[in-house]
Amino acid sequence: MENLLSERIKSTPPSFVRSILKTAADPEIISFAGGLPNPVSFPQDDLLKSMERITKTYGSAVFQYSLTPGIFELRDYIARRYNKKFGLNLTYEDVLITTGSQQALDLAGKTILDKNDGVILEKPSYLGAIQVFSQYQPKFHMVELTEKGLNIEQLKQALNNDIKLIYAIPEFQNPTGLTYSKENREEVYEILKDKDIVLIEDDPYGELRFRGEHLPYIGAGRLKNSILLGSFSKTVTPGMRTGYMICQNRELLKNISVSKEASDLHTNVFAQYLIWDYLEHNDFDTHIAKIRELYKKQARAMLDSMDKYFPSNVSYTRPDGGMFLWVTLPENVSALELFPKALEKKVAFVPGDPFYINKKNVNTMRLNYTNADCETIQEGIKRLGELLKGL
Amino acid sequence: MENLLSERIKSTPPSFVRSILKTAADPEIISFAGGLPNPVSFPQDDLLKSMERITKTYGSAVFQYSLTPGIFELRDYIARRYNKKFGLNLTYEDVLITTGSQQALDLAGKTILDKNDGVILEKPSYLGAIQVFSQYQPKFHMVELTEKGLNIEQLKQALNNDIKLIYAIPEFQNPTGLTYSKENREEVYEILKDKDIVLIEDDPYGELRFRGEHLPYIGAGRLKNSILLGSFSKTVTPGMRTGYMICQNRELLKNISVSKEASDLHTNVFAQYLIWDYLEHNDFDTHIAKIRELYKKQARAMLDSMDKYFPSNVSYTRPDGGMFLWVTLPENVSALELFPKALEKKVAFVPGDPFYINKKNVNTMRLNYTNADCETIQEGIKRLGELLKGL
Numbered sequence: 001m002e003n004l005l006s007e008r009i010k011s012t013p014p015s016f017v018r019s020i021l022k023t024a025a026d027p028e029i030i031s032f033a034g035g036l037p038n039p040v041s042f043p044q045d046d047l048l049k050s051m052e053r054i055t056k057t058y059g060s061a062v063f064q065y066s067l068t069p070g071i072f073e074l075r076d077y078i079a080r081r082y083n084k085k086f087g088l089n090l091t092y093e094d095v096l097i098t099t100g101s102q103q104a105l106d107l108a109g110k111t112i113l114d115k116n117d118g119v120i121l122e123k124p125s126y127l128g129a130i131q132v133f134s135q136y137q138p139k140f141h142m143v144e145l146t147e148k149g150l151n152i153e154q155l156k157q158a159l160n161n162d163i164k165l166i167y168a169i170p171e172f173q174n175p176t177g178l179t180y181s182k183e184n185r186e187e188v189y190e191i192l193k194d195k196d197i198v199l200i201e202d203d204p205y206g207e208l209r210f211r212g213e214h215l216p217y218i219g220a221g222r223l224k225n226s227i228l229l230g231s232f233s234k235t236v237t238p239g240m241r242t243g244y245m246i247c248q249n250r251e252l253l254k255n256i257s258v259s260k261e262a263s264d265l266h267t268n269v270f271a272q273y274l275i276w277d278y279l280e281h282n283d284f285d286t287h288i289a290k291i292r293e294l295y296k297k298q299a300r301a302m303l304d305s306m307d308k309y310f311p312s313n314v315s316y317t318r319p320d321g322g323m324f325l326w327v328t329l330p331e332n333v334s335a336l337e338l339f340p341k342a343l344e345k346k347v348a349f350v351p352g353d354p355f356y357i358n359k360k361n362v363n364t365m366r367l368n369y370t371n372a373d374c375e376t377i378q379e380g381i382k383r384l385g386e387l388l389k390g391l
Numbered sequence: 392m393e394n395l396l397s398e399r400i401k402s403t404p405p406s407f408v409r410s411i412l413k414t415a416a417d418p419e420i421i422s423f424a425g426g427l428p429n430p431v432s433f434p435q436d437d438l439l440k441s442m443e444r445i446t447k448t449y450g451s452a453v454f455q456y457s458l459t460p461g462i463f464e465l466r467d468y469i470a471r472r473y474n475k476k477f478g479l480n481l482t483y484e485d486v487l488i489t490t491g492s493q494q495a496l497d498l499a500g501k502t503i504l505d506k507n508d509g510v511i512l513e514k515p516s517y518l519g520a521i522q523v524f525s526q527y528q529p530k531f532h533m534v535e536l537t538e539k540g541l542n543i544e545q546l547k548q549a550l551n552n553d554i555k556l557i558y559a560i561p562e563f564q565n566p567t568g569l570t571y572s573k574e575n576r577e578e579v580y581e582i583l584k585d586k587d588i589v590l591i592e593d594d595p596y597g598e599l600r601f602r603g604e605h606l607p608y609i610g611a612g613r614l615k616n617s618i619l620l621g622s623f624s625k626t627v628t629p630g631m632r633t634g635y636m637i638c639q640n641r642e643l644l645k646n647i648s649v650s651k652e653a654s655d656l657h658t659n660v661f662a663q664y665l666i667w668d669y670l671e672h673n674d675f676d677t678h679i680a681k682i683r684e685l686y687k688k689q690a691r692a693m694l695d696s697m698d699k700y701f702p703s704n705v706s707y708t709r710p711d712g713g714m715f716l717w718v719t720l721p722e723n724v725s726a727l728e729l730f731p732k733a734l735e736k737k738v739a740f741v742p743g744d745p746f747y748i749n750k751k752n753v754n755t756m757r758l759n760y761t762n763a764d765c766e767t768i769q770e771g772i773k774r775l776g777e778l779l780k781g782l
Binding site: 110262264 | 400425443455491501502503526555628630642650652655657658662
């Protein structure tokens with residue numbers, strides 16, 4: 001058996017979160033481990049109306065094979081929205097629809113990375129990105145993420161290696177909830193602007209800002225090898241697996257599109273029409289505003305409870321948006337070893353380990369606040385606090 | 392730019408069909424080039440009813456993130472159907488839902504193939520398979536496909552190389568429309584049964600047999616590294632991108648599932664519930680019988696017209712099912728050179744070249760008969776016949 005498997009798959013870690021989720025499937029457990037949007041945010045009734053409308057209006061076109069980059073209508077909607085809201089200058093040809101953002105990462109990795117190519121990640125980074133890039137067996141270089149953004153000195157040092165790709169989540173980062181400052185973005189841009197490196201800015205949570213103002217992208221609209229990722233998973237529905245990649249380097253995007261074609265021909269075309277129709281027929285910004293309010297309240301409930309129940313030797317981030325925050329335990333405390341004890345108290349989180357490359361028993365953990373109501377959050381944090389006080 | 396691309400993507404050919412389709416987008420052109428099911432076969436009204444039902448019954452579950460291998464209900468349905476109809480002995484755990492069969496090929500390639508690993512393909516083979524496996528830079532070995540199935544001597548010779556994977560479409564093969572005989576399947580099985588090689592049997596058209604009896608699988612249910620692929624694209628709707636992989640080697644399937652997780656987390660869960668609900672609430676076999684009748688009539692229309700209009704130095708296959716047939720022109724006639732002349736006559740086909748590895752100007756072409764009505768087929772074949780007579 002072993003000899004039938006590729007080196008690639010042997011170097012790909014299974015998702016820690018997904019294994020944990022199985023352990024934490026007990027419905028009595030209060031789980032801060034997942035990364036699920038709150039289901040009350042799904043516009044189910046409006047989506048059902050859109051389903052009826054597109055089936056009646058477009059008939060077989062919504063059920064037939066379709067073009068690899070996605071349907072014109074949705075690509076065009078996305079281009080216009082980014083032009084209007086974020087000052088970009090896109091046409092539909094700069095947009096490729098993907099089967100969720102996760103696929104966008106896979107396609108980028110596939111198209112760009114050969115074995116041993118250098119990849120820069122934030123430290124810590126999104127575990128799904130570590131997993132997907134691992135398939136292409138690159139050399140990872142991690143650059144510390146601080147309250148301000150990337151550690152600039154470490155970034156410069158990392159760039160002394162043979163780097164092809166940088167992966168960053170500048171807004172409400174997963175796992176830390178941290179956001180790069182405007183100044184930090186500018187510094188990163190200045191360092192990258194003359195380099196032949198692809199920068200992937202992953203922005204699944206950008207619309208979910210509940211404090212402060214939208215900050216300019218690092219690369220989108222100005223770095224020649226910029227890839228910006230977005231998704232409808234956190235604003236409409238994740239089950240439909242509809243994400244997108246924005247890239248104005250047409251040559252690069254054309255190659256990524258070949259890789260998309262080989263990977264799944266095209267993304268579910270019904271889902272593309274559905275989301276486009278939903279966006280055209282509803283007030284999307286009002287819908288997003290409601291989600292933002294909801295998550296603001298839930299984040300506040302979590303932070304207030306942490307202030308109340310966590311001992312003073314435990315610190316945590318205070319996100320301006322998104323879905324996660326990051327807890328730092330006293331040095332030498334292993335969040336991984338804490339995990340089974342938390343399960344005994346019927347509360348779950350993700351220990352920090354899988355967000356690093358080859359680090360074990362770190363003293364950090366990720367908490368999600370979007371998928372439980374405020375009371376449940378308070379109860380869960382109280383239980384976690386009791387555990388932390390006993391350390 | 393060049394230096395940013397992976398070797399992988401540089402060795403991946405863009406799909407010939409998809410480039411052709413653009414050329415042939417003129418609505419006046421009669422196209423036998425695509426591989427589209429007839430849209431009259433999509434059960435749109437019943438699917439719309441299922442959409443309402445699943446949205447009302449399961450609510451947010453059909454819109455939320457879900458498990459990587461797919462929903463239990465659909466996996467279980469597939470396992471039971473194959474047990475009942477095709478005598479297999481499956482449980483839902485042997486079934487992985489994929490984003491179309493194309494993704495199943497990608498996941499298999501990803502999980503199994505390292506650079507320079509040996510892959511055996513039929514000669515000619517499905518161009519999408521050549522494309523997707525090319526990404527993993529294997530060494531291809533082609534084994535001639537005859538009216539009976541694989542050329543056994545060539546298969547034995549090819550197996551002298553270091554082979555990890557065999558890819559075959561034993562029923563109504565794409566592109567040739569040929570079906571392996573029962574004896575040939577048995578011979579192939581005997582050759583493979585003690586070898587540590589993965590056999591992928593791709594079976595997207597198996598349900599679309601309009602002549603003869605279903606034949607036993609080569610590997611499914613008996614070879615330890617057997618992967619059987621299926622799809623709802625040709626029987627329900629391709630736009631929903633819902634395919635599946637059947638593999639009773641749990642260790643292999645577990646690894647493929649990790650690769651699935653990295654590639655797109657999971658397949659559109661709404662589509663999974665939708666197709667499952669549709670299958671549970673409708674008479675699927677009656678629906679398929681209608682498609683079979685339709686394609687039988689269309690295949691007959693094409694063959695009768697070819698008998699009438701094609702010159703006698705042109706030969707062609709007579710498929711027992713599926714969507715394609717295969718035309719062999721006189722030696723030294725290049726189907727590729729014929730293509731622009733056919734376009735002038737407003738008719739399109741796929742020249743044989745992309746179904747081979749590194750062959751140019753072959754004298755074969757693929758014709759699809761499922762996506763046009765009988766009259767249109769007759770008219771298109773007449774035009775093609777005029778062209779062929781003038782050679």
